[in-house]
Amino acid sequence: MEKRETQQEITAPEIEAMPQFEMAMKRVYAWYENEIIDRPPIRFMAHNAFLDAATEDIAHFSRNQKKSWWFDSELQVDLFLKSIEGRRFHGETFPVYFPNLGPDVYAAFYGAELEFGQVTSYSIPFVGQWDDADQLILDVENEYFKKIEDLTMHALERCEGKFLVGYTDLHPGLDCVAAWRDPLQLCYDLYDYPDQVQRLADLAITDFEFIYNHFDTLLKKHGQLSVSWMGIPSYGRMHIPSCDFSALISERFFEDFGLPILQSETKSMSHNIFHVDGSGVAKHLDVILSVPEVHALQWVQGVGDNYPIMQWVPLIKDMQARGMPVIVDLSIDDLNDFIAEMDPEGLFLWVAIEDEQEELDIINRLKKWV
């Protein structure tokens, strides 16, 4: 494992509603090493809960109105502040605002247009002919790049003592290629035009370090740690590699086109948590874990019939057996069964709870789990 920046080297901002911040960071850092100080870390917020927390009903808005709503920096930070107002953050629940225009914003930095919905956005594929790929040049002056900067600055002006400010949801790699080309078209391309797929994949990763460093530098200049949508800060450089597109493809194609990207995007980071978005992505675990710079996994089992966690215990145990720290998202109804079944080493639990006393009770329960 690479040396990680320690608390003594970088001073974290103070968060009034989270007096145990430093201890929480210690637990997170111990988790990366599969160690436990007094209990496993726990976050009292479910996966993607931020999408519902700081929002308004814009379903009836026109297309342009929706975009304006997402682009209203002051409103977005207001909504986030409202969502954390009066709340105390227990366990390892860090209050983090990250500027958000949706997961395809990386593709938009190169010219893709985004269509905005209620809780997320989608890129409109625009690489129709292969010549269109000649237009794929990073444009730091484009409206999306500038808006992410603007959202970041608005948040930095209002965060002191209240919350951390992170960087946006970056998806270089095949997810970006799928956003440029359309996911189903890309599936055809893997067979029909593998050379062009490789060309787009190379383009999609070329500027990643530059983009990451741009926002990392901006945030660190303002005394922030390194953190994004997962809400797990690092004193160093934290990244969330992922490849949701890989759920659609075979192991062979992921190894050919996804692995080089993963190797590249993780190289300079001190903390990489790979976002495993469902069983479709989990089939690539062998390839994902072949990259030593993948330090941990976030297991996202999905919704509907996939959500109850107990069916995934064998998979999570397999991850533990491989020495991988893993984030597990589960409902409060499953918590007791899960604790009874599992060993706590390497687990970071995410549980959505509405009641503060219940959060404190769960923390005490976790101390007995060890």
Added chain:
Amino acid sequence: MAAAEGTHLEQISRAVVEGDREATISGVQAALEANIDPHTILQGALIPAMSDVGRLFEQGEYFVPEMLIAARAMKSGLELLKPLMIGADIKPRGRIALGTVQGDLHDIGKNLVGIMLEGAGFEVYDMGTDVPVDRVVEVIKTEQVDLIGLSALLTTTMPMMESTIQSISEAGIRDQVKVMIGGAPITQEYADKIGADGFAPDASQATRLAVELISK
């Protein structure tokens, strides 16, 4: 003759399963030159091949790219047969309108289901994404569809499935169509609760469900 016919059909079937468009086209051409009935080529090779592809997908041997190129190969073969079948008045298996519910912009699953349904001999009317409830009612009234397929990927948009089914009932046309639903947050329990006729967790099973519903 039967053995030769069998060989032609096997070759076409294999070409489809392997996603080999050129081999499918040449296989169909050869079969036609051997005076094999177009209907036999369709029902004896092209459609069963897509069932095999669906099975391979459900078994985890095939993934979306393999399904897509197989469906493309099948369609290429079908295009050669269509002009010959028009005169014979061979109808599609059924007509289905597909859409993602109001407020939801995800379309990968819907598009994949559409491709697989075409591969199974259905005529597909694509309503697109973010489909208003009224539009679904209008499509049932004007497009002579047998089935409606609704997709939702978000827990926030799935309630529109229930609203859509309610509106179809309120319009007095619920008995004109079967409604099947799918998408990540959808379960059989939810389908039963809202009065859908069926639920399928993936494109391959959606195709089998459509075949089953159309036969009822």
